[in-house]
Amino acid sequence: RGNSVYDEEYTTRMLAADPSYMDYSLSEYWINSSHNTYLTGNQYASESTVEAYIRVMRSGCRCIELDLWDGGPDDLPWITHGHTRCTKIKFRDVIIAIRDHAFATSDYPMILSLEEHCSIPIQKNTASEFKKIFGDLLLTEPVEKFATCLPSPNQLKRKIILKHKKLPDGSDETLVLAETGDAQVAKQQDISNSQKNGFLFLKDPGANVWTRRYFVLTDKILSYSIEEDDQEQDTQNGEEADHIYMETMPSHIKHTNHVWYHQKVDRDGAVEKLKEFDGGNGSFLVRPNDKYEGYVSISFKHDREVYHSLVKRIQNPDGLYSYQLVQPLSFDDVPSLVEYYKCHPLRASTFEQILTTPCPCQNDTWFHPRMKRWEAEMMLASVRLEGAFLIRPSGEHSTYTITFRTENEIKHCRVEFNQDSGLYMIGTAQFETLSELVAYYKSHPLYRKMKLKHAINESLLKKIGVDAEATAEAEYVSVNPVTYRSTHAFTGQNKNELSFPAGVEISNVIEHQHTKGWFQGDFGGKVSLWFPENHVKRSDASTPLTQLEPLKPELDNQEETIRIENLEVTRMTPHSAGREWVLKLVYAVSEEDKTLKPGTLNSLLVGCENEEDFKSWESKLMEVKKELSRHQSMDARLQKRTSIAREMSDIIIYCRSVPFRPENIGNGKYTEMSSFPETKAFNHTLNRETATKLVIYNQQQLSRVYPKGSRIDSSNYLPMALWNMGCQMVALNFQTPDKAMQVNDARFMINHKLGYVLKPAFMRMKDTKYNPLDFRSVTTAPFLISIRVLGGRHLFRIGRGFPSCRVTVEVVGADYDNQSYVTSNISDNCLNPVWEYKSFEFFIKNPECAFLRFVVHDIDMFGDPNQIGQATYPLVAVRQGFRSVQLKTSFSEDLELSSLLIYMNIESSEKAQSDNVSIKSRIEKLTEELRCLYSSPGELRSDLIESKRRELQAAQNQLDRANQDASKLNSLLK
Numbered sequence: 001r002g003n004s005v006y007d008e009e010y011t012t013r014m015l016a017a018d019p020s021y022m023d024y025s026l027s028e029y030w031i032n033s034s035h036n037t038y039l040t041g042n043q044y045a046s047e048s049t050v051e052a053y054i055r056v057m058r059s060g061c062r063c064i065e066l067d068l069w070d071g072g073p074d075d076l077p078w079i080t081h082g083h084t085r086c087t088k089i090k091f092r093d094v095i096i097a098i099r100d101h102a103f104a105t106s107d108y109p110m111i112l113s114l115e116e117h118c119s120i121p122i123q124k125n126t127a128s129e130f131k132k133i134f135g136d137l138l139l140t141e142p143v144e145k146f147a148t149c150l151p152s153p154n155q156l157k158r159k160i161i162l163k164h165k166k167l168p169d170g171s172d173e174t175l176v177l178a179e180t181g182d183a184q185v186a187k188q189q190d191i192s193n194s195q196k197n198g199f200l201f202l203k204d205p206g207a208n209v210w211t212r213r214y215f216v217l218t219d220k221i222l223s224y225s226i227e228e229d230d231q232e233q234d235t236q237n238g239e240e241a242d243h244i245y246m247e248t249m250p251s252h253i254k255h256t257n258h259v260w261y262h263q264k265v266d267r268d269g270a271v272e273k274l275k276e277f278d279g280g281n282g283s284f285l286v287r288p289n290d291k292y293e294g295y296v297s298i299s300f301k302h303d304r305e306v307y308h309s310l311v312k313r314i315q316n317p318d319g320l321y322s323y324q325l326v327q328p329l330s331f332d333d334v335p336s337l338v339e340y341y342k343c344h345p346l347r348a349s350t351f352e353q354i355l356t357t358p359c360p361c362q363n364d365t366w367f368h369p370r371m372k373r374w375e376a377e378m379m380l381a382s383v384r385l386e387g388a389f390l391i392r393p394s395g396e397h398s399t400y401t402i403t404f405r406t407e408n409e410i411k412h413c414r415v416e417f418n419q420d421s422g423l424y425m426i427g428t429a430q431f432e433t434l435s436e437l438v439a440y441y442k443s444h445p446l447y448r449k450m451k452l453k454h455a456i457n458e459s460l461l462k463k464i465g466v467d468a469e470a471t472a473e474a475e476y477v478s479v480n481p482v483t484y485r486s487t488h489a490f491t492g493q494n495k496n497e498l499s500f501p502a503g504v505e506i507s508n509v510i511e512h513q514h515t516k517g518w519f520q521g522d523f524g525g526k527v528s529l530w531f532p533e534n535h536v537k538r539s540d541a542s543t544p545l546t547q548l549e550p551l552k553p554e555l556d557n558q559e560e561t562i563r564i565e566n567l568e569v570t571r572m573t574p575h576s577a578g579r580e581w582v583l584k585l586v587y588a589v590s591e592e593d594k595t596l597k598p599g600t601l602n603s604l605l606v607g608c609e610n611e612e613d614f615k616s617w618e619s620k621l622m623e624v625k626k627e628l629s630r631h632q633s634m635d636a637r638l639q640k641r642t643s644i645a646r647e648m649s650d651i652i653i654y655c656r657s658v659p660f661r662p663e664n665i666g667n668g669k670y671t672e673m674s675s676f677p678e679t680k681a682f683n684h685t686l687n688r689e690t691a692t693k694l695v696i697y698n699q700q701q702l703s704r705v706y707p708k709g710s711r712i713d714s715s716n717y718l719p720m721a722l723w724n725m726g727c728q729m730v731a732l733n734f735q736t737p738d739k740a741m742q743v744n745d746a747r748f749m750i751n752h753k754l755g756y757v758l759k760p761a762f763m764r765m766k767d768t769k770y771n772p773l774d775f776r777s778v779t780t781a782p783f784l785i786s787i788r789v790l791g792g793r794h795l796f797r798i799g800r801g802f803p804s805c806r807v808t809v810e811v812v813g814a815d816y817d818n819q820s821y822v823t824s825n826i827s828d829n830c831l832n833p834v835w836e837y838k839s840f841e842f843f844i845k846n847p848e849c850a851f852l853r854f855v856v857h858d859i860d861m862f863g864d865p866n867q868i869g870q871a872t873y874p875l876v877a878v879r880q881g882f883r884s885v886q887l888k889t890s891f892s893e894d895l896e897l898s899s900l901l902i903y904m905n906i907e908s909s910e911k912a913q914s915d916n917v918s919i920k921s922r923i924e925k926l927t928e929e930l931r932c933l934y935s936s937p938g939e940l941r942s943d944l945i946e947s948k949r950r951e952l953q954a955a956q957n958q959l960d961r962a963n964q965d966a967s968k969l970n971s972l973l974k
Contacts, residue, residue, distance in 0.1 A: 003882070003883055003884045004879075004883065004884055004885075004886060005852075005871075005873065005878050005879055005883035005884065005885050005902065005904065006749070006873050006877060006878060006879070006886075007877050007878065007879045010750065010876070010877035011750055011751055011752055011877075014750070014751075015751075018758075021751075021758055022108070022152060022153045022154045022756065023152045023154050023155075024152055024758065024764070025149040025150045025151070025152060025670075025700075026109075026150040026151060026152065026153065026156070026654070026702065026728075027149070027150050027670070027698060027699060027700055027701060027702055027728060028699070028758060028759055028764045029153065029728060029756045029757060029758055029759065030723055030728055030730075030747060030748075030756070030757045030759060031062050031063055031111070031728045031729050031755065031756060032060055032061045032062050032063070032744070032747075032748045032755040032756075033061065033062070033063035033064075033111075033113075033704065033728075033729035033730060033731040033732070034056050034061045034063065034064050034065060034731055034732065034733075034734045035065055035706045035707055035731035035732060035733055035734075036065055036067065036081060036714075036733065037052060037053055037056050037061075037064040037065050037066075037734070038050075038052050038053060038065075038066075038067070038079050038080070038081075038089060038094070039052065039081065039086060039714065039733070039735060040052050040735055041714060041735060042712055042713050042714050043081055043084065043086070043711065043712040043713070043714055044081075044084045044085060044086065044197065044214055044216075044712050045084065045085040045086065045214075046086055046087075046714075047086070047087050048079065048080050048081070048086050048087045048088060048089045049089065050089055050093050050094055050097045052734075052735065053094055053097050053098065053101075054097055054101050055734075056734050057098070057101045057102055057104065057105065057110070058101060058104055058105050059105070059734070059753075060105050060106060060748055060753040060754060060755045061734065061755060062106065062108060062109065062110055062111060062755035062756065063110075063111040063112075063113060063163075063704070063729045063731065064098075064110070064111075064112060064113070065112075065113045065114075065115065065706075065731065066079055066091075066094065066112055066113070066114050066115070067079055067080060067081060067082065067115040067117070068091065068114060068115065068116055068117060068118050068122075068126065069082050069088075069117045069118065070117070070118050070119055070122050072088070072090060072091055073090060074092070074125075075121065075122060075125050076090070076091045076092060076122070076125055076126065076129060077091045077118050077122055077126060078090070078091065079091055079094050082117055083194045083195075083196075083197060084194075084197060091126065091129065092129060092133070095129065095130065095133045095134065096133055098110070098112070098134075098160070099133055099134055099137065102137070102160060103158050105753070105754070105755075106753075106754040106755050106756075107157045107158050107754075108153040108156070108157060108754055108755060108756050109139075109153060109156035109157070109158075109159045109160070109161055110159075110160050110161070111160075111161045111162075111163055111655060111729070112160060112161070112162050112163065113163045113655075113675075113704060113729075113731075114162060114163060114164045116164060116165070116644075116648075119643075120643055120645045121645075123644070123645035123647070123648045124645045124647045124648070126648065127645065127647035127648045127650070127651055128647065130162070130651060131651070134160055137158060137159065137160045138159075138160050138162075138651065139156070139159045139160060139161050139162075139651075139653050139654070140650075140651050140653065141653065142653055142654075143155050143156065147670075148670070149670050149700065150654060150670050150671075150702070151654070153756050161653065161654055161655055162651055162652055162653075162655065163652075163655035163657060163673065163704070164644075164648060164649075164652045164655070164656075164657060165644050165649075165652075165656070165657045165658075166644070166649045166652040166656040166657075167644050167646065167649040194216045194217055194218050195217045195218060195219065195620060195623075195624050196217045196616070196617065196620045197214070197215060197216040197217065198214070198215065198613075199212050199213065199214055199215070200212075200213060200215050200224075200606050200607060200608060200613075200617070201213075201579075201606065201607035201608070201609075202224060202604060202605070202606055202607075203578075203604070203605040203606075203607070210579070210607055211386075214712070215606075216712075217564075217620060217621065217624060219564075219624065219627075219628065220563060220564055220565070220628060221561045221562065221563055221564060222561070222562045222564060222567065222585075222621070223561040223562070223710060258286070258335060258338075258358075258417070259358055259360045259361060259367065259369070259434060260284060260285050260286050260338070260358035260359065260360070260361065261285070261286045261287070261334075261361055262285050262286070262287045262359075262361045263287075263288065263361070265285070265287045265361075266287070266290055267287075267290055267297070267299070267308060269287075270285055270287055270297075270299035270306065270308070271299070271306045273285065273359055274299060274300070274301045274306045274359055275301075275304075275306065277301075277359045279301065279356070279357040279358075279359060279369065279370065280301070280356065280357065281301060281302055281303065281353060281356065282300060282301065282302070282353055282354055282355055282356030282357065283300065283301045283356060283357045283358070283359055284298055284299060284300035284301070284355045284356070284357075284358060284359065285298075285299050285300075285358065285359040285361070286298055286299075286311075286334060286338065287299060289310060289311075292310075292312075294313045294321075295310060295311060295312055295313050296311045296313075296323075296334060297309065297310055297311065298311060298325075298338070298341075298346075298355070300346070300353060300355060302351060302353045303351075307348065307353075309325060309346060310325075311323050311324070311325050311334065311337060312324045312325075314330065320332075323336075323337050325337060325341070325346075335398070335417075338355060339398065341354060341355045342354060342355045342356070357369050357370050358393075365455045365457045365459070365460070366389060366390050366391050366438060366455035366456070366457070367390075367391050367392075367434070368390050368391070368392045368457070369392070369393060371390070371392040371393075372392075373392075373401070373403075373412070376390055376392055376401075376403040376412075377403065377410050379456055379461070380403060380404070380405045380410050380456060381410065382461060383405075383454070383456055383460075383461065384405070384408075385405065385453070385454045386405065386406060386407075386450065386453065387404070387405070387406065387450055387451055387452055387453030387454055388404065388405040388453065388454040388456050389402055389403065389404035389405070389452045389453075389454070389455065389456065390402075390403055390404075390455065390456050390457070391403075391415070391434060391438070394414060394415075398416065398417040398418075399414060399415065399416050399417065400414075400415040400417070400424075400434065401413065401414055401415065402415060402446070402452075404446070404447070404450070404452065406447055406448070406450040407448075407450075411447065411862045411863065411864075412862065412863065413426060413446065413447070413861055413862055414426075414861050415434070415437065418430075424436075424437050426446075426861070427861065438452060447862060482508070482509045482510075482538070483505055483506065483507050483508075483509065483538075484505070484506045484509045484519070484521065484536040484537060484538055485503065485504070485505055485506070485536065485537055485538075486500050486501070486502050486503060486504050486506060486535055486536050487502060487535060487536060487537050487815070487818075488502050488535045488818055488819050488820065489501045489502045489535075489819050489821075490531055490532060490535045490820075491821055491822070491840075492529065492530075492531070496529055496530055497529055497530050497531065498521065498523055498526055498529035498530060498531040499524075499526075500523050500524065500531070502819065504523065505523075506521040506522065506523045506531070506536060507521060507522045507523070508521055508522045508527075508528070509521040509536075510528075518530050518531065518532060518533060519531055519532075519533055519536070561710075562585065562587045562604075563587065564621075564624055564625050564628050565625070565628055565629075566587040566588040567585060567586070567587045567621070567625060568585070568586040568587070569583055569584070569585060569586075569618060569621050569622060569625075570583070570584045570586070571583065571584075571618070572584050572605065579607055580607075580611075581607060581608040581609070581610065581611060581613070581614035582605055582606065582607045582608075583605075583606045583607075583608070583614070583617065583618060583621075584603060584604070584605055584606075585603060585604045585605075585606060586602075586603045587602060587603070588602075653671070654670075654671050655671075655673050655702060656669075656671055656672045656673065657672075657673060657674070657675060658672045658673070658674060659674065660674035660676065660697075660703075662690065662693055665693050665696055665697045666696060666697075666700075668697070668700065668701050669701075670700050670701055672701060673701055673702035673703060673704065674701070674703050674704075675703070675704040675705070675706065676703065676704070676705050676706075677705075677706060677707075677708045677709070678705055678706070678707055678708050678717045678722075679708050681705045681722055681725075681727065682717075682721065682722075684725065685721045685722070685724075685725060685772065685773075688771055688773050688774070691725055691771060691772045691773055692770075692771050692772075694725045694726065694727070695725055695726045695763060695768065695770060695771075695772065696768070697726075698725065698726030698727060698728065698763075699726065699763075699764060699766075699768075702728050702729065703726075703727045703728060703729065704727075704728075704729035704730075704731060705719075705722050705727050705729070705730050705731060706731040707731070707732070707733060711733075714733040714735060714736045715733070715736060715738065716732045716733050716736055716738050716740035716741060717732075717740060718739065718740050718743065718812070719732065719740060719743065719744060719747075720743065720812060720813055720814070720849065720851075721772070721814075721815070723747070723849065724772040724813070724814055724846075724849050725772050726759060726763050730744075732744055737889070737890035737891045737892075738890070741891075741892070742853075742870055742872045742888075742890070742892055743812060743851055743853075743872055745872065745892040746851050746853075746872040746873055746874055747851075747874065749873070749874060749877070750874055750877060760780065760848040760849070761779070762777075762778060762779040762780065772814065773815075775814065775816050775817075775845035775846060778845060778846045780846070780847060780848055781847075781908045782843065782844060782845045782846075782847065782908065783842075783843070783844045783847045783875065783906055783907070783908050784841070784842075784843050784844075784906070784907040784908070785811075785841070785842045785843075785844065785852075785875075785904065785905070785906050785907075786839050786840070786841050786842075786904065786905045787809055787839070787840045787841075787842070787902055787903070787904050788837065788838065788839050788840070788902060788903045788904075789807050789809065789823050789835050789838075789840075789854075789900060789901075789902050790834065790835065790882075790900075790901045790902060790903060791832065791833060791834040791835065791900070791901045792805070792807070792832070792833050792856065792898075792899065792900045792901065793831065793832050793897065793898065793899055793901075794830070794831065794895075794897040794898045794899075795830040795831075795833065795856055795858075795868050795869070795887075795898055796830050796868070796898070797830075797858050797866060797868045803828075803830050803858030803859075803860075803866075803868065804825055804826065804827040804828060804858060804859050805825070805826055805829075805830055805833055805856055805857065805858055805859075805868060806822060806823050806824065806825045806826065806856070806857055806859065806865075807822070807823045807835070807854060807855070807856050807857075807900065808820055808821070808822050808823075808853075808854070808855045808857065809821050809822075809823075809840055809852075809853070809854055810852075810853045810855070811842045811844055811850055811851070811852055811853070811875070812850070812851050812853055813844070813846060813849045813850030813851060813875070814845070814846045814849055814850070816845060816846075817842075817844050817845055817846055817849075817850050819842055821840040823835045823838070824836060824838075825859060830858075830868075844875060847875045847876055847908075848875075848876055850874075850875040851872055851873065851874055851875055852872070852873050852874075852875050852878055853870065853871070853872045853873075854870065854871045854872075854885050854887075854900060854902075855867060855869075855870045856868040856869050856870070856887060856898075856900070867890060868887070868898070869887030869888060869889065869895050869898050870887065870888055870890070871885050871886060871887050871888055871900075872892075878904070878906075879904075880904045880905050880906045881903070881904065882901070882902075882903050883901075883902055883903075883904060884899050884900070884901060884902075885899055885900040885901075885902055886898075886899050887899055887900065920959065922955050923952065923955050923956060923959065926948055926951055926952040926955060927952065929948055930945065930948050930949070930952065
C-alpha cells in the first residue's frame with residue numbers, strides 16, 4: 001500500500017494549503033447523494049430495508065431520499081416506492097436509524113430529500129415526529145438571519161436538513177402549489193406515480209410465443225420493460241450448469257454420443273441416408289455392423305456412390321478394446337479412428353477418400369453440419385428472435401459451436417467433445433449428447449437470462465417468409481459511403497483493427513448488422529478495418545447508411561413506451577388470439593420513435609392471467625385515456641397540485657424545492673433549490689448557453705439530479721457531465737455496482753470520504769468564463785500522462801478457473817478528455833501476467849474533473865469481457881513512477897491479493913515551468929563556479945573543473961528535455 005498509485009497524503013496537503021476548505025458556501029461543494037435510498041434492488045419488486053439507509057450513510061453519503069406515502073402505522077407514513085411491488089418500511093424505524101448513523105462517518109450536514117405523497121394530517125404527524133426523534137440535530141432555524149449565501153459545512157456540522165416544498169410566506173396550508181410541465185413529465189415517467197402496473201404477457205410477433213413483461217401505466221404513457229424470468233438473478237455464461245457431471249464413458253461405447261453415429265441404421269439405411277444427405281464426397285456416418293456384434297462400419301460417399309468399411313474390435317490381454325480398420329494401425333476408441341481418417345485417406349483399389357462432413361444421426365433441426373460462421377450469423381440476422389440458435393462444427397477437431405441470438409446481438413459458444421470421457425462440454429458442464437445439451441439449455445439460461453428457444457434452419461425461414469440466401473446477399477450490397485468523426489482515440493490490438501486519434505474523419509464506414517458495436521472503415525491508408533462504435537460519431541454531412549430492414553420486430557429487454565393519447569384498446573377472441581383474456585393495443589408511432597415513420601400504426605397483443613386482471617387493465621386503460629382527453633384542454637399548470645402542511649413547511653430552511661426557471665438565474669433565492677431528472681439535466685449539457693447558465697445557477701443555489709423513472713432496473717447514468725456543470729447533488733442508485741457508482745466512490749475519496757468535495761476554483765469564482773463544453777475556459781494546467789501496464793498478480797474471477805485477462809486504461813471526465821486504451825490479451829495466466837512494453841498517452845485538459853480508471857477483464861467463451869477487478873481514482877490524487885494499483889470489486893471493496901504494476905509519468909505546464917526555473921538557476925550557479933575556478937590564483941584543479949563541466953552539461957540536457965515537454969504541451973493545447 002505504501003507504493004499505491006493513489007496518494008493518501010493528497011487530502012492532508014490540500015487541507016493544509018487551504019485551511020478554510022470547509023468554510024465556503026454549501027453550494028460550492030459536490031455532495032455525495034443517493035436516489036431511492038431504501039431499495040436493495042430494482043425499482044418495481046425489490047425489498048425496502050432500514051439497513052439500506054445505514055449502509056449508504058456509513059459509506060459517506062450526505063444526501064438520502066425518503067418517499068413518504070399514506071397508510072403507515074400510528075398515522076405516520078410508509079417509506080416505499082409507491083404503486084409497485086416493493087416492500088414497505090416504517091417511517092419511524094428509518095428516522096431512528098438516520099439519527100443513530102447519520103454522523104457515524106462524517107460530522108458534516110445530512111440532507112434528507114423528501115418525496116411527499118401524504119395528506120395534510122399525515123404531513124403534520126411527520127413534521128412532529130421529525131422534531132421528536134431528531135431533537136437538536138434537526139435544523140429548524142437559519143444559521144444567520146441576514147446571510148446572502150448558504151452556510152458552510154462547518155457551520156452546519158451535525159445538522160439534519162430537510163429538502164421539501166414550502167408554503168409562501170403569509171399563506172396557509174389550504175393553498176395549493178401548481179407544478180410545471182417539466183415536473184409533470186418527470187413524474188409521468190416515474191413508476192411510483194403509476195395508475196396501474198404489473199406483469200402481463202406480450203406476444204412475440206416473430207413466433208407464437210408469449211413473454212412475461214412488466215407494464216407500467218401512468219397519466220400519459222404505457223411502458224413495458226424487463227422480461228421476468230421466474231424471479232431469478234442473472235446467470236452468467238451457464239453458471240447454473242457448472243456442477244453437471246457425467247461418469248467417464250468406457251472406450252468401447254464412446255462413439256455412441258457422436259453426431260455421426262447411427263445406432264439404428266443398417267447397411268441399406270446408411271446408403272439411403274447418405275444419398276439423401278447433401279454432404280458431398282467424404283460425407284460419412286458410423287453404424288453397428290450387421291454381422292459382427294461389437295464391430296462398427298464406416299459408410300461414406302465417393303462420386304455419388306456409398307462405400308462401407310468394417311472396423312474390427314479387438315480385445316487386448318489387459319481386457320481393454322482397440323479398434324482397427326487396416327493393420328497395423330489400431331486405436332483406443334472409434335472417435336480417435338474417425339479423427340485419424342479425417343486427415344488420412346481411406347484407400348480402395350481405385351480411389352482414396354478422406355472423411356469430411358458427418359451425416360447427423362438426429363433429425364434435430366438445429367444441427368448444420370456444413371455451415372460456416374458467417375453463414376450462421378447471416379441466418380440468425382434474418383430472424384430477429386430472442387433465443388434463436390443453431391449448432392454447427394467449429395472447424396477444429398471434436399469441437400462444435402452454438403450460435404445464438406440475444407439482446408439484439410449474435411454470439412458464439414464453443415462446445416468441446418472430450419475424447420477420453422466421450423462427453424460434450426461447455427465450461428465444466430458435461431453432457432452425453434448434443435441433444436441432451438440443447439434440452440438442458442432450453443430450460444436453463446445459457447447466457448445471462450437467455451435460454452435456447454427457436455431452432456433455426458432453412459425450412460423455418462421459408463415458413464416465415466425469409467429467404468436465407470437473399471438475406472446473405474443483402475449484407476454485402478453496395479451502400480452509400482458514410483463518414484464518421486472520432487470522438488476518442490482508439491488503438492487497435494489486432495491486425496484487422498483500425499487505430500486513430502481523436503477528432504479525425506473515418507471514411508467509407510460500414511455498419512454490419514450482425515456485429516453490433518463494431519464498424520469497418522478507412523483511415524490513414526488502412527482500408528476496411530474494424531473499430532468500436534462508441535469511439536465515433538456520424539458526421540453531419542453523411543448519407544444515412546442503407547441497412548437491412550428488420551423482418552420481425554424483436555422483443556428485447558429494452559424499455560418501450562406507448563403514448564396513451566394515441567392508443568386504441570380492443571378485445572380479442574380466444575380463437576383469433578390463441579389464448580384467453582387478450583387485449584389488442586393499436587397506437588400511432590410518435591415522432592420520438594426513429595425506427596418507423598411518425599404516424600405509422602403499430603399494434604401489440606397483451607394477455608392477462610385471468611378475467612379479473614383482464615377487466616381491470618381494460619377499464620383502467622380506457623379511464624386514463626378519457627381523463628387525459630379531459631385534461632388536454634386545461635392549463636397544464638393546473639393538472640397536478642400538491643398541498644403542504646404548515647408544520648412541514650416551517651421546518652424547511654435551506655432546501656426549499658422550487659421549479660427551475662432559467663430566466664431567474666442570478667436572481668433566485670439561495671434558500672431555494674431545483675431537482676431535475678437526468679433527461680432534462682443532460683439536455684443542458686448539450687447546449688453551450690444553457691450549460692454556462694447552469695454553472696452560474698449552481699454558484700448560489702443547490703441542484704439535485706436523479707435517475708429517470710424508466711430505469712426500473714436501478715441502473716445509473718454517468719455523473720461526470722453533471723458535476724462539470726456544478727450540480728452539487730448527483731443522486732445515484734447505490735445498490736447497483738456499476739461504473740457510475742465506482743466513479744462516484746472515486747470522486748469522494750478526497751477529503752477523507754466525508755461526503756463533501758470543494759469544486760474547482762474556476763467553477764466557483766464570480767463572473768466565471770468557464771463553459772463545461774469548452775476546454776479553453778478551464779484555467780488549471782493540463783496534464784500529459786504516460787502509462788505502461790507492466791504486470792499483475794492474482795487476477796482471478798471466482799468459479800472461473802484460469803481466465804484470459806486484459807486491462808483497459810481510461811480517463812473519464814469531460815467529453816473532450818475521455819479516452820481509453822486496451823492492453824493485449826494474456827491467455828491462461830492470471831497468477832502473474834506480464835504485458836509487452838507499450839506506453840499509453842493521455843492529454844487531459846481538465847484534470848480536476850477527470851478520473852483515472854483501470855479495469856481488468858476476463859474474456860469468456862462467448863467473447864464477452866467479464867470484470868475481474870477495477871480501480872478508479874481522482875486524477876489529481878495519483879502519483880507517478882513505478883506504482884501498485886490495488887484492484888477492487890464492483891462495490892469498490894478491496895480485492896486483497898489482486899493488483900497491477902504500472903509505470904506512470906505526469907507532466908503539466910506548471911510543473912514544466914517550475915522545473916525550468918530550477919534548472920536555469922542551477923546552470924547559472926554552475927557557470928559562476930566554473931568562472932571562479934578559472935580566475936582563481938594558483939594551480940588549476942583540472943579534475944574539479946572537469947566535474948563541474950559534466951554537471952553543467954547534464955543540467956543543460958535536462959533543460960532541453962523540459963523545453964521539449966513544454967513545447968509538446970503547448971502544441972497539444974493548440
